[in-house]
Amino acid sequence: MGNSKKLSLAMVGIILGASLAACDDGRGNAEAAAKQLASAFAALDVGPVAFEGRDSAAVNEQVKEVFKALEPDKPSVEAGELTLDGDAATVPLNYTWKIASAEWKYTVSAELKKSGGDWLAVWDPADLAPDLAEGEILTKGTQSPQRADILGAGDAQLVTYRPVVNVGIDKPRLGSADAAASATKLAQLVGVDPAGYAQQVAASGAEAFVLAITLREEGRSITDQQIAEIPGARGIAATVPLAPSRTFARAVLGSVGEATAEQIEASAGALAAGDVTGIGGLQQQYDAQLRGTDSVVIRAQRADLTVDQIRAAATDPRRVVFQVAPTPGTPLKTTLDPALQSLAETTLAGVGPASAIVALRPSTGAVLAAASGPGSNGYNTAMLGQYAPGSTFKMVDSLAMLRNGLTPDSKVECTPTLSVDGRTFKNAEGYPAGSLGSVTLRDAFAHSCNTAFIAARDTVSQSQLEAAAIAMGVAVEAPSLGAAAFLGSVPGEGAGTEHAASMIGQGKVLLSPLAAAIMAGSVAKGAPVSPQLVLNPDAGAAAAGATGEPTAAAGSPSSTVTPEAPAQASDKPITAAEAAALSDMMRAVVTSGHAGFLSTVPGAPVGAKTGTAEFGNENPPKTHAWIVAVHGDLAVAVFVEDGGLGATTSGPLLKQFLTAAG
Numbered sequence: 001m002g003n004s005k006k007l008s009l010a011m012v013g014i015i016l017g018a019s020l021a022a023c024d025d026g027r028g029n030a031e032a033a034a035k036q037l038a039s040a041f042a043a044l045d046v047g048p049v050a051f052e053g054r055d056s057a058a059v060n061e062q063v064k065e066v067f068k069a070l071e072p073d074k075p076s077v078e079a080g081e082l083t084l085d086g087d088a089a090t091v092p093l094n095y096t097w098k099i100a101s102a103e104w105k106y107t108v109s110a111e112l113k114k115s116g117g118d119w120l121a122v123w124d125p126a127d128l129a130p131d132l133a134e135g136e137i138l139t140k141g142t143q144s145p146q147r148a149d150i151l152g153a154g155d156a157q158l159v160t161y162r163p164v165v166n167v168g169i170d171k172p173r174l175g176s177a178d179a180a181a182s183a184t185k186l187a188q189l190v191g192v193d194p195a196g197y198a199q200q201v202a203a204s205g206a207e208a209f210v211l212a213i214t215l216r217e218e219g220r221s222i223t224d225q226q227i228a229e230i231p232g233a234r235g236i237a238a239t240v241p242l243a244p245s246r247t248f249a250r251a252v253l254g255s256v257g258e259a260t261a262e263q264i265e266a267s268a269g270a271l272a273a274g275d276v277t278g279i280g281g282l283q284q285q286y287d288a289q290l291r292g293t294d295s296v297v298i299r300a301q302r303a304d305l306t307v308d309q310i311r312a313a314a315t316d317p318r319r320v321v322f323q324v325a326p327t328p329g330t331p332l333k334t335t336l337d338p339a340l341q342s343l344a345e346t347t348l349a350g351v352g353p354a355s356a357i358v359a360l361r362p363s364t365g366a367v368l369a370a371a372s373g374p375g376s377n378g379y380n381t382a383m384l385g386q387y388a389p390g391s392t393f394k395m396v397d398s399l400a401m402l403r404n405g406l407t408p409d410s411k412v413e414c415t416p417t418l419s420v421d422g423r424t425f426k427n428a429e430g431y432p433a434g435s436l437g438s439v440t441l442r443d444a445f446a447h448s449c450n451t452a453f454i455a456a457r458d459t460v461s462q463s464q465l466e467a468a469a470i471a472m473g474v475a476v477e478a479p480s481l482g483a484a485a486f487l488g489s490v491p492g493e494g495a496g497t498e499h500a501a502s503m504i505g506q507g508k509v510l511l512s513p514l515a516a517a518i519m520a521g522s523v524a525k526g527a528p529v530s531p532q533l534v535l536n537p538d539a540g541a542a543a544a545g546a547t548g549e550p551t552a553a554a555g556s557p558s559s560t561v562t563p564e565a566p567a568q569a570s571d572k573p574i575t576a577a578e579a580a581a582l583s584d585m586m587r588a589v590v591t592s593g594h595a596g597f598l599s600t601v602p603g604a605p606v607g608a609k610t611g612t613a614e615f616g617n618e619n620p621p622k623t624h625a626w627i628v629a630v631h632g633d634l635a636v637a638v639f640v641e642d643g644g645l646g647a648t649t650s651g652p653l654l655k656q657f658l659t660a661a662g
Contacts, residue, residue, distance in 0.1 A: 026114060027084050033112055033119035034079040034091040041093065041128070042077040052113050052120040059123055065303065066128050069140045072269070073097060080107070087114035093127065097322075100296045104322045106130050129300060129321060137303045139318070142294040144275075147241050148329030150253060150282060150290070152336040153368065159253060159283070161239040163217035167227055169201050170209045170234040177231030185230045186212055190222060209234070216242065249341050251372045251380035252483070252533075254281025281380070282332060282483060282534065289539060292329035298322040333535040335366035340661060344371035347657045351375060354641040356382035356513035357657060360531060362521035362635050365480065367533045370514065375641070383485040386510045387639065390611030391448045392626045393505025395519055395582060396490075398445055400460045400468040402578055408442040408585050412456070414449035420500040425454050428612060445585040446593030448610060453503045462494040465502055471574045473528035474515040482534025488515040506613055513639040520628040521635030523583050523607070526576035529635070583607055586630065595627070597651060601658045604632035610651065625649035631658050 040046040044067055047060045080092035089112040097104040108130060111122040125132040132138075150159040167190055169183055183201040187194040190213045201210045215222060217237070227233045241256045243249060257279050259271040271277055278287035301318040310317060337359075344357035348371055355373035360366060370382040379385075406412075414436050417426045427450050435447040444452040469475045475488040488511040494502055501507030511519070514531065521529040586607030589595045598606040611626035625643030627650040629636050636654060643649035 026087075026119075027082065030084060030089045030112055030114070030119045031079070031082050031091075033121070034082055034089070034110070037091075037110060037112075037121050037127075038077040038079040038093055041095075042075055044074055046121075050118065050120050051123045052115065054123045062125070063128065066125065066132065066137050069138055070097070070298070073099070088112070089114075089119070095129075099298070099322065100324045101293055101327075102296075102324045104298070132300055135303055136300050138321070139299050139301055141297045141299070143297075143326065144294050145292045145326040145328045147256065147276075148290045148292065148331045149241075150332045150334060152334055152338050152341075153366070155333070156338050158249065158334065158336060158338065159241050159243050159256075162242040164238050164240050164242070165215045165217055165220065165235040166211055166238055167213050167215060167222070167233070167235045168209055168211040169232045171201070171204065171206055171232065173234060174232035179232070182230050182232045183210075183212075186227070186233045189226060189230070190215070209236070214238075214240070216246075244338065244342070247345060247374075248338075249336060249345075249370065250281070251376065251378060252281050252336070252370050252383065254283030254285075255279050256283055282334070285483065286332050286534075286537075290329045290332060293324075293327040295326035296322075296324040330536075330539045332539075334533055335361075335364075335368060335535065336370070336533070337368040340369040341371060343657060343660050344369040345373075347371075347653050347660075348373035351640055351653070353643060354379070354381050354385070355643075356385060356639045357636065357653070358382050358513045358517040359634060359636045359657075359661070360514075360517050360521055360529065361633055362525040362529050362630070363633050365521075365530045365532045367481075367514070367531055368634075370533070373640075380484075381513065381639070381641070383483065383512060383514045385512045385639070385641075386486055386489070387512070387624050387641070388507075388509060388613035388615060389488075389505040389511040389516060390613030390624060390626050391450070391505055392516055392519070392609050392611035392628050392637075393502075393509055393511070394445060394448065394453055394611075395523065395586075395609055395628075396465060396468045396472060396474075397453050397456065397460065397503055398441065398582060398585060399471060399574060399578055400464045401441065401456055402581055403464070403468065404459055406441055408440065408445075408581050408588075410441050411438050412441050412444050412449075412452040413437070414439050414444050414447075414452040415455075416451070418451040418454050420454065420457075421496045423497045423500075425450055425500060425504070427451060442585050442588045443592070445609075446588040446591075448593070450504050454500045457499050457503050460503070462499050462502060463492050466490045466492040467572065469519075471528065471572055472522040473518045473530065473573075474511060478531055480530050480532045482532065482537040485514055485531075486510075486512045487518065487531075488512065505611060513637045516626060516628050516637035516639070517635050520586075520609070520630050520637065522574055523579045523586060524630040524633070524635055526574070526579040528573045583630070595629075595651060597655055598629065598658070601631065601655060603662065606631050606658065608654070627651050627654050629654055629658065631661075634658075634661065 040049045075095045075097045078094045082091045110127045112119045152158045180198045183198040184194045187197040204210045227235045259275045259277045264271045278284040299318040351373045354376040357371045359369040372381040469490040475490040491508045498507045518529045589608045590598045595608045608629040613624040614621040616622045622642050625640040638650040638654045
């Protein structure tokens with residue numbers, strides 16, 4: 001009985017084992033091989049895969065060659081439902097590529113064969129892309145859409161495509177002419193370095209066109225005939241995004257050109273060598289919005305197909321396997337007024353040191369002009385400069401004094417000198433003796449009596465100065481501006497000579513010309529001005545990527561002071577009544593003070609405040625020259641970095657600007 005039972009159990013085991021073997025038709029191993037193949041294609045590394053009759057290393061090189069143009073991108077590849085037919089199997093491979101903003105999806109059918117108990121992949125280039133043949137590769141082409149314009153007030157085109165001529169040596173046109181001689185002649189004609197350009201031409205390939213310079217078509221003095229007289233020289237017409245002139249608002253707008261090495265490195269793969277992008281200013285800050293997205297075309301073609309063969313063919317020998325349409329950029333709308341911006345730049349054209357003119361509309365905060373003079377060397381002095389504001393800051397002092405109960409008619413003491421902790425402060429050279437002694441606050445303001453304002457330091461604390469500055473819209477952030485800017489820094493704490501220096505806009509007090517214009521504008525408006533330059537900072541898909549960080553440039557401010565973080569908006573902004581009192585005092589600067597030259601400016605009465613701030617260690621010290629003014633619904637600040645007195649240096653520039661502005 002026992003032996004019979006054992007025999008029965010053994011028979012059951014044999015039958016069950018045979019049944020399991022019948023169920024395992026090899027599908028499991030085939031599916032594992034299919035998954036391995038899918039993973040290998042996803043990694044673009046088929047070295048570990050066994051192929052029927054093919055060397056894995058050779059196949060691996062072919063795979064890399066097919067997809068080389070798509071680097072560094074890789075696909076995701078999933079194996080679908082396997083179909084088994086004896087020792088053969090087919091499996092769909094589902095590819096997904098991330099190409100620009102789109103997905104490229106396709107399915108190919110891969111074949112597997114069983115050999116000696118192992119499942120081997122059967123090599124077919126069509127496993128990589130639909131209908132790909134032996135000897136074919138994929139190529140990737142991109143083309144940028146036309147860059148969007150930067151617009152000004154009234155949607156005036158500030159930066160738009162304008163005609164240019166690319167002038168250079170076209171080496172195939174040289175014939176038997178000497179390349180170095182032609183390059184030297186052309187360089188001398190267009191004003192570039194002859195030795196450097198000749199070297200560049202020599203180092204370029206035989207088929208190259210070597211650019212020497214890009215000239216604006218409008219107003220160019222170098223003619224096509226002059227260019228054609230030089231063997232191999234050529235001018236090629238093109239259009240590029242340009243402002244109305246080479247200097248027009250350049251520090252604010254930036255420029256467009258080939259991406260720098262630093263930009264490419266910082267772009268996380270978004271930019272490559274040769275890509276055109278914004279460089280500095282709004283062009284860089286809003287580059288993605290202005291640039292849009294490139295079209296992308298992926299083609300299959302013979303690996304040995306040359307550019308010349310493609311050009312010569314009646315029909316394109318390549319076939320398109322995937323493409324992404326371009327997305328146009330979105331124009332950037334700004335408040336800059338082309339006429340006022342040009343006027344500001346013309347006004348500063350002859351100024352040697354760093355300089356700026358900023359004009360804004362107090363009622364709206366619109367920045368109409370933000371010009372930095374030629375001495376700024378490309379730096380945005382107008383918006384990013386950090387300078388001691390000198391006596392223009394007495395507007396802030398005066399607001400604090402008004403808040404302490406004074407009026408423009410209150411009496412203050414104006415002495416020739418004043419000593420604070422051993423340091424002697426004095427009034428500017430030529431201060432009128434008739435305005436010394438007990439004078440009204442209005443008179444002290446009109447003639448800019450330093451000692452009268454420093455004498456108020458015991459009743460006006462440093463924190464009150466900070467609060468008054470914030471109340472006038474400075475030393476705060478500029479959330480509506482849409483561009484990088486410095487709106488000032490006023491310490492909330494300070495004692496002794498530092499506090500005394502703050503009362504005359506020196507010490508650690510810093511403003512930019514933009515901040516000075518805001519300060520004057522807040523008086524005209526009767527409320528703090530919130531400046532605005534960019535009207536649509538969130539337009540387009542790219543605005544979220546704009547950082548608003550300024551780009552480092554030559555000609556940075558001379559001040560070595562690191563400003564404190566700007567304070568937040570004041571809980572007690574300037575009132576209409578306070579602004580009216582300050583407006584009365586600013587008008588007195590013109591009617592009875594040392595800005596009388598502004599009395600002849602046509603139109604609305606002008607109110608102003610001059611400022612002179614010492615800097616550096618020279619004896620006598622150099623000075624920043626300031627003047628701010630309000631003229632109807634216009635507030636203007638003029639600044640010259642090394643400029644003597646505000647009234648005598650910046651004043652005439654302001655008068656010239658206001659008179660021409662109308």
